[in-house]
Amino acid sequence: MTISVAASTRTLTAETVFDLLERVRHKTPRVHAITNAVAQSFTANVLLALGAVPSMTFAREEVAAFVAGADALLINLGTLDEARREAIPLAFDAARTAGRPVSIDPVFVNRSPVRCTYARDLIARGPDLVRLNEQELEALFPERANAEELIAAGTVLAVTGPEDRIEGRAEDFRLMNGHPLMARVTATGCAGGAVLSAFASVETDTALAAACGLSVFNIAGEIAAGRARGPGTLVPELLDALYVMSLDDIKARLRA
Numbered sequence: 019m020t021i022s023v024a025a026s027t028r029t030l031t032a033e034t035v036f037d038l039l040e041r042v043r044h045k046t047p048r049v050h051a052i053t054n055a056v057a058q059s060f061t062a063n064v065l066l067a068l069g070a071v072p073s074m075t076f077a078r079e080e081v082a083a084f085v086a087g088a089d090a091l092l093i094n095l096g097t098l099d100e101a102r103r104e105a106i107p108l109a110f111d112a113a114r115t116a117g118r119p120v121s122i123d124p125v126f127v128n129r130s131p132v133r134c135t136y137a138r139d140l141i142a143r144g145p146d147l148v149r150l151n152e153q154e155l156e157a158l159f160p161e162r163a164n165a166e167e168l169i170a171a172g173t174v175l176a177v178t179g180p181e182d183r184i185e186g187r188a189e190d191f192r193l194m195n196g197h198p199l200m201a202r203v204t205a206t207g208c209a210g211g212a213v214l215s216a217f218a219s220v221e222t223d224t225a226l227a228a229a230c231g232l233s234v235f236n237i238a239g240e241i242a243a244g245r246a247r248g249p250g251t252l253v254p255e256l257l258d259a260l261y262v263m264s265l266d267d268i269k270a271r272l273r274a
């Protein structure tokens with residue numbers, strides 16, 4: 019589904035992408051990620067390699083305090099069990115009170131009607147960003163008008179796949195970086211979502227933050243794929259590529 023409400027498609031420069039990356043590295047933002055059990059370790063390592071700091075507690079008694087002091091909140095629905103279900107509204111409220119950006123990753127809403135209803139209600143609260151793949155987008159918004167309404171109200175959509183699109187109220191982006199091997203490792207989408215949260219903590223233009231964050235993550239994926247022997251070695255190579263990414267790396271590869 020292509021959603022078209024933005025006034026114009028914006029092109030990124032390598033300098034802009036690197037500037038935001040450097041802002042993340044200098045700020046070392048803490049991203050509180052209520053994420054799924056499969057994605058936790060990879061997501062935490064991606065955030066650390068990027069220069070951010072992860073926290074992942076979802077205990078009912080503690081989650082609000084963790085989020086109140088964090089720089090961004092990520093809510094990922096991949097393993098939506100009882101404890102996470104209880105923590106999510108507490109976390110959302112705490113992030114809103116603290117004025118921190120909220121991102122939602124509605125994993126597998128296309129597989130479970132109950133989850134799809136839950137995700138729709140959560141997204142109706144107006145997060146700053148929703149990151150999802152094409153199948154999840156179709157399940158959440160079978161009516162294109164509903165996605166357009168959400169974007170018009172200020173939520174940015176980041177739709178990933180072989181190509182990525184960032185859809186914002188004023189501008190959208192078309193991103194061509196990445197590598198097919200990234201889809202052969204679990205939770206690359208989830209970990210990429212955490213990168214977008216880190217970028218949203220240093221840039222209030224959420225669409226721009228998402229475009230730069232996803233470009234950095236996907237360029238790291240490309241560099242890693244060039245060195246890896248397969249999915250197993252892609253993971254450590256991707257962490258290393260994120261850790262050392264330079265302006266020259268971005269200049270050589272950015273397609274946005």
Ligand SMILES: Nc1ncnc2c1ncn2[C@@H]1O[C@H](COP(=O)(O)OP(=O)(O)OP(=O)(O)O)[C@@H](O)[C@H]1O
Pocket residue numbers: 125150151152178179180181182195196197198199200201203204205206207208209210235236
């Ligand atoms: N064929 C491809 N070519 C280039 N990049 C890709 C390709 N497939 C996925 N990617 C990139 O890999 C990352 C994961 O995207 P994908 O859409 O597969 O996420 P996802 O389905 O949410 O994954 P998961 O739920 O396993 O975390 C994104 O950064 C995306 O841009």
Ligand SMILES: Cc1ncsc1CCO
Pocket residue numbers: 054055056057096097125204205208
């Ligand atoms: C495989 C899997 N199952 C629930 S979450 C997850 C990670 C990819 O989203």
Ligand SMILES: [Mg+2]
Pocket residue numbers: 123125126150151207208
């Ligand atoms: Mg996903």
